[in-house]
Amino acid sequence: MKKEKIKDQYVLQTSEHHGMPRRDFFKVLGGGIFIFFRPWGALDLTGTPAVQARGVPKDYNAFLRIAEDGTITCYTGKIEMGQGIITSLPQMMADELNVSVEKIKIIMGDTDICPWDQGTWGSQSTRIFGQLMRTATAEARGALMELGSAKLGVPVSQLIVKDGVVTDTKDPKKTVSYAQLAEGKRIEKFLDVKPSMEDFTKYKEIGKSYNRKDSLLKVTGEAKYTGDMKLPGMVFARILRPPSHATKLTSVDYSAAEKIAGTKVVRDGDFIAVLNESRDKADEAIVKIKAEYSFKELPVNDKTIYEYMVKADSTVTSVKSTGDIEAGQKLCDKVFDSEYHDPYVAHVAIETHSALAQLENGKMTVWAATQSPFGLREGIMRELGMAADKVRVITPFVGGGFGGKGEFQQGVEAAKIAKLSGKPVMLVWTREEEFFYDTFHPAGVIKVKSGIDKTGLIKFWDYNVFYSGTRGADALYEIPNIHISHHSQKNGSSPVHQFGTGAWRAPNNNTNTFAREVQIDVMAAAAGMDPLEFRRKNLKDEHLLGCLKAVADKFGYVTGKAPSGRGIGVAIGSDAGAWVAHIAEVKVDKKTGKVEVVRITCAQDMGLCINPEGATIQMEGCITMGLGYTLGEEVLFEGGKILTLSLDAYKIPLFSWLPKIETVILDRKNEPPQGGGEPAIIAIGAVVANAIFDATGARLYRMPMTPERVLEALKKV
Amino acid sequence: MEETIKFQLNGKKTESLIDPKQTLLWALRNHFGLTGTKFGCGMGFCGACTVLIDNEPVRSCQLSVGDTAGKNIITVEGLANDGKLHPVQKAFVEHDALQCGFCTPGMIMNATGLLIKNPAPSVQQIKEGMENNLCRCGAHMRIIEAVQTASKEMKGGK
Numbered sequence: 001m002k003k004e005k006i007k008d009q010y011v012l013q014t015s016e017h018h019g020m021p022r023r024d025f026f027k028v029l030g031g032g033i034f035i036f037f038r039p040w041g042a043l044d045l046t047g048t049p050a051v052q053a054r055g056v057p058k059d060y061n062a063f064l065r066i067a068e069d070g071t072i073t074c075y076t077g078k079i080e081m082g083q084g085i086i087t088s089l090p091q092m093m094a095d096e097l098n099v100s101v102e103k104i105k106i107i108m109g110d111t112d113i114c115p116w117d118q119g120t121w122g123s124q125s126t127r128i129f130g131q132l133m134r135t136a137t138a139e140a141r142g143a144l145m146e147l148g149s150a151k152l153g154v155p156v157s158q159l160i161v162k163d164g165v166v167t168d169t170k171d172p173k174k175t176v177s178y179a180q181l182a183e184g185k186r187i188e189k190f191l192d193v194k195p196s197m198e199d200f201t202k203y204k205e206i207g208k209s210y211n212r213k214d215s216l217l218k219v220t221g222e223a224k225y226t227g228d229m230k231l232p233g234m235v236f237a238r239i240l241r242p243p244s245h246a247t248k249l250t251s252v253d254y255s256a257a258e259k260i261a262g263t264k265v266v267r268d269g270d271f272i273a274v275l276n277e278s279r280d281k282a283d284e285a286i287v288k289i290k291a292e293y294s295f296k297e298l299p300v301n302d303k304t305i306y307e308y309m310v311k312a313d314s315t316v317t318s319v320k321s322t323g324d325i326e327a328g329q330k331l332c333d334k335v336f337d338s339e340y341h342d343p344y345v346a347h348v349a350i351e352t353h354s355a356l357a358q359l360e361n362g363k364m365t366v367w368a369a370t371q372s373p374f375g376l377r378e379g380i381m382r383e384l385g386m387a388a389d390k391v392r393v394i395t396p397f398v399g400g401g402f403g404g405k406g407e408f409q410q411g412v413e414a415a416k417i418a419k420l421s422g423k424p425v426m427l428v429w430t431r432e433e434e435f436f437y438d439t440f441h442p443a444g445v446i447k448v449k450s451g452i453d454k455t456g457l458i459k460f461w462d463y464n465v466f467y468s469g470t471r472g473a474d475a476l477y478e479i480p481n482i483h484i485s486h487h488s489q490k491n492g493s494s495p496v497h498q499f500g501t502g503a504w505r506a507p508n509n510n511t512n513t514f515a516r517e518v519q520i521d522v523m524a525a526a527a528g529m530d531p532l533e534f535r536r537k538n539l540k541d542e543h544l545l546g547c548l549k550a551v552a553d554k555f556g557y558v559t560g561k562a563p564s565g566r567g568i569g570v571a572i573g574s575d576a577g578a579w580v581a582h583i584a585e586v587k588v589d590k591k592t593g594k595v596e597v598v599r600i601t602c603a604q605d606m607g608l609c610i611n612p613e614g615a616t617i618q619m620e621g622c623i624t625m626g627l628g629y630t631l632g633e634e635v636l637f638e639g640g641k642i643l644t645l646s647l648d649a650y651k652i653p654l655f656s657w658l659p660k661i662e663t664v665i666l667d668r669k670n671e672p673p674q675g676g677g678e679p680a681i682i683a684i685g686a687v688v689a690n691a692i693f694d695a696t697g698a699r700l701y702r703m704p705m706t707p708e709r710v711l712e713a714l715k716k717v
Numbered sequence: 718m719e720e721t722i723k724f725q726l727n728g729k730k731t732e733s734l735i736d737p738k739q740t741l742l743w744a745l746r747n748h749f750g751l752t753g754t755k756f757g758c759g760m761g762f763c764g765a766c767t768v769l770i771d772n773e774p775v776r777s778c779q780l781s782v783g784d785t786a787g788k789n790i791i792t793v794e795g796l797a798n799d800g801k802l803h804p805v806q807k808a809f810v811e812h813d814a815l816q817c818g819f820c821t822p823g824m825i826m827n828a829t830g831l832l833i834k835n836p837a838p839s840v841q842q843i844k845e846g847m848e849n850n851l852c853r854c855g856a857h858m859r860i861i862e863a864v865q866t867a868s869k870e871m872k873g874g875k
Contacts, residue, residue, distance in 0.1 A: 082817030082854045211813050218818030219806040219825060221753015221793035228752035278736070279743045283759075350757045350765055350853050351819040399755075399819030400853050431758040617813055617859070624855030647762035647851065655844040658857045 029113060032067040033147075033187045035140045063115055063136050064093075066144070070164055070179025072097060072104050074133065077117025077374055078125050079109040080214065081349075081398035081405065083677045084614040085125045087213045091610055092130045094205040096137035097144075097178075099164045101205055109373040109395025119372035121406055121503055123576030123675020126610060131672065143189050147181045201669050209613035214397070224396045226354040226369045231424035234356070235264075236279040237417045238286035240272040241433060245499045245640030246296040256288040266420040273417050275425065298498050298639035306341050306445050309466040312496050314487035319470050321483050328460025328481030332451030334526050340448070340515035341702040342468060342685075344635035345441040345504060345628075346644075348652050351399020352434040353407075355414035358424040365392045368411040371401045376408035380415045391415075402625075403503035407439050435645045439502030440635055444468020446515035450479075456527040458520075458538050465512065467496055472509030472575055472682060476516070477538040498640055505622070506678035509575045510629060510685060514703060517571035517686030521562070521693060530559045531570045531690060532583075543605045544572050547581035550603035550664045555583040562694040567598075569691030571683040576675025578606040582623075582683045584659075586691040588698075590714060593707035595631060597659040597688060602680050604663070607671040619663045619680040626684025628653045632704050722786050727751075727795025737783025742766045744782040745792060753793035753822045757851070764850030767823040767830075768792045774830030793822035796829065804870040805829050808863035816854035824850050828864045837868055 065073045074093060080086040090104035097104075107114060117129075141161060148166030149156045152174050159166050166181070168174035217223035242249070249270045257274050258265055263285045264275045272289070276282040300308045329335060355368040364386060370376050373393040380391045398405060414427040429437070445466040453459050460481040465473055470486045489496055504510075524534035532552060539545055548570075551557075560566060567588065572581045585599040600623050609615050632651045636643040644650040663680075689700045698713035723732045726749065735748055742759075745751045745768070757765030759778045766777040769791040796803035802810070805828050815821045824847070831838060831846040838846060843864045852860070 082815075084816070211810070212815070214818065215810045215813065215815060216802075218815055218821050219793075219802065219809045220797060221751070221822050223818055224752070225755075225819065227756060228746075230747075230750070230752075278739060279747060280736075280739045348853055349817070349819070350763060350851060351755070351817070352757070397818065400817040402853070428756060431760065431763075613813060617816060617856070620858055621816060621855030624857055625853065646760060647758050648760070652851060652853060653855070653857070654849070654851070655847045655857050655861070658844065658861070661858055 323481030347404030349400030357414035357418035441504030442501035469508030567695030571686035593710035622680035
């Protein structure tokens with residue numbers, strides 16, 4: 001199965017939404033009060049890669065149900081992968097319905113009973129979906145009040161609602177509960193909802209810290225992830241994989257595999273899988289297959305990719321153009337021309353891509369570790385030629401996604417094998433498969449030319465991205481002359497990326513923030529100014545200035561000109577509607593080139609913060625994960641062959657890497673909530689690079705900043 | 718070829734007819750239905766499959782079920798006592814020392830083994846002891862805090 005092909009088809013074939021007929025919906029769910037609404041008319045797709053900007057659903061979908069027993073359930077196509085919306089979404093609903101958070105259930109990622117959703121990514125769950133849901137919840141309260149009014153025979157204006165009970169304010173004995181209102185009914189309300197701005201300070205639950213709702217299940221081992229499911233007669237599958245991308249199977253002999261007790265081989269063209277009730281036996285069988293491939297020589301590796309990108313015949317898109325670059329350059333006292341490199345980086349969720357598929361009475365049910373249950377359903381419909389009502393995807397707990405589980409190849413594969421074998425099939429990718437088929441954070445080159453006048457004001461900014469995307473490419477600073485361009489794959493030209501690339505936590509932004517913030521630092525040093533002061537001087541954005549002040553206060557920042565020898569760096573950024581500023585302190589061993597990050601402080605302005613505890617956890621996670629791409633993570637490859645296929649060859653952050661982490665969330669109760677799962681990761685590369693410069697005078701233009709690269713940079717000081 | 722293997726599993730004497738060459742990891746998950754022990758890499762690098770064998774944290778993907786005959790195996794399901802969470806589990810909940818939760822059982826088992834050996838570890842010793850258990854969500858700081866809290870509680874209460 002070729003990934004690129006799937007992506008193309010995906011865009012073409014998903015413009016129509018395949019909703020579940022409402023009749024069937026009620027059959028599954030039963031009675032109660034249903035608040036249906038059509039949320040996506042107002043959906044802001046800014047920041048969503050084009051490939052994900054799918055068609056919007058045409059029919060209504062249930063979002064919220066008050067059941068006959070009074071339980072309130074939110075049905076959402078979003079999924080929980082650790083980011084914590086299982087806790088924060090109910091918080092957003094609780095206030096509107098005036099019930100405690102514990103009373104609200106949340107059912108996620110089941111395509112038969114949840115509303116269509118494009119996928120869980122882009123920090124959209126709170127800032128877009130949550131806002132719509134909160135508005136819908138307010139409508140639900142309105143409906144309950146009307147029902148209560150009819151039942152009690154008093155006007156709505158005379159009623160209050162508290163803890164799931166509607167009460168007559170004039171006669172508090174007159175009450176009716178949500179359960180009583182919903183009993184024996186099937187009430188449907190249909191709404192077109194647009195998110196509304198309002199006074200968030202009135203809320204009680206929103207803004208309160210809650211511990212994770214799912215932790216008890218997760219510490220006892222009871223939480224069920226896809227691989228933990230089991231069905232009668234279930235077999236484990238392993239799939240024959242090529243040793244490299246861009247290969248073709250030329251011969252295969254699986255007779256030895258079939259000799260392993262209990263093994264069955266299934267085949268559909270070049271797609272070959274072994275099945276066994278024992279996973280160990282399936283592992284044993286798969287390596288017994290003798291397969292030969294023809295290779296396509298690919299002219300690039302992890303070292304030459306950057307030059308290859310710059311020289312490639314690309315489509316050049318102007319992202320932003322204001323003022324006049326040449327005129328701006330004439331105003332400058334100093335001009336800086338730099339090139340930044342960022343490699344391919346893997347997602348490395350600890351749970352590998354997993355799926356369990358069962359075909360029963362013509363219906364395919366697939367449990368899958370995915371960020372896109374509806375995407376997977378559509379993938380199965382397409383690949384297996386099945387109708388929407390014949391495919392159901394259920395998403396158990398997901399063991400980390402970070403963008404990598406927006407792809408769902410394993411779910412389609414499991415479904416295919418279930419169909420070929422007639423058995424329930426469990427497919428849990430090996431770590432090697434996980435690295436091989438990962439849709440990496442794309443490698444990229446960024447060329448920046450910029451300049452300052454004698455007073456230290458930036459006068460022009462010529463910023464050109466090659467193949468790594470433009471999310472986070474905004475200049476952010478107050479610059480009169482700006483040009484931003486993106487060089488991307490030209491139709492008909494040979495592909496520059498040799499394997500799948502995709503969204504990786506704060507897609508593109510880690511690369512762009514690295515380039516921008518190091519370039520800013522280069523200019524600050526040349527201007528002989530403190531890097532924080534230089535930023536302040538060139539910024540007008542109140543959010544970013546607010547973050548800078550907050551982070552400096554928390555860190556106890558003392559002004560100094562870099563390189564000061566202290567090893568302190570500054571960087572800022574913006575992602576998913578939120579703003580961040582970081583200060584880091586590092587120690588550099590000049591003999592070995594090893595960088596130790598001692599301390600990172602981060603201030604984040606994310607508008608109204610729904611669950612400060614959850615948001616803080618996400619910030620800490622971002623900072624820790626960010627150290628990986630900053631200091632060590634890099635996918636090595638030669639042509640189509642991925643060389644880093646194990647957790648030994650590809651190192652992610654370890655306990656010993658951990659700096660002292662401090663976080664501040666700015667108090668912004670009067671502003672709408674923004675994304676929180678991604679912003680704090682974007683500036684880690686830059687803040688560490690700038691701290692290395694401050695420590696040593698060595699400037700790094702390339703991630704990750706391995707000891708060898710640090711030593712190399714030190715030679716140039 | 719299946720054989721009868723006897724061992725202690727989560728406090729219970731267990732006798733099972735099983736292929737002794739099967740890895741302990743898949744035997745636990747598939748044969749005994751103890752799916753708290755996770756598959757993360759199958760090569761001993763990630764620690765998601767960590768269980769205690771005779772109080773030692775061990776990677777269950779790296780040994781066969783036959784090797785565990787006569788031994789005392791504890792998985793994450795066997796830590797809580799009469800519905801009461803083990804201090805390490807409790808501390809993980811209190812500190813929100815997890816996100817996706819997939820590495821959590823391995824972290825908890827490894828931390829429990831660490832505290833059996835060293836009931837009052839320093840932060841540096843916790844880092845060293847937990848070093849090769851991988852977490853991608855970045856819960857490291859909270860995991861260290863949770864281990865410290867559990868250490869205090871275990872010294873006081875057990």
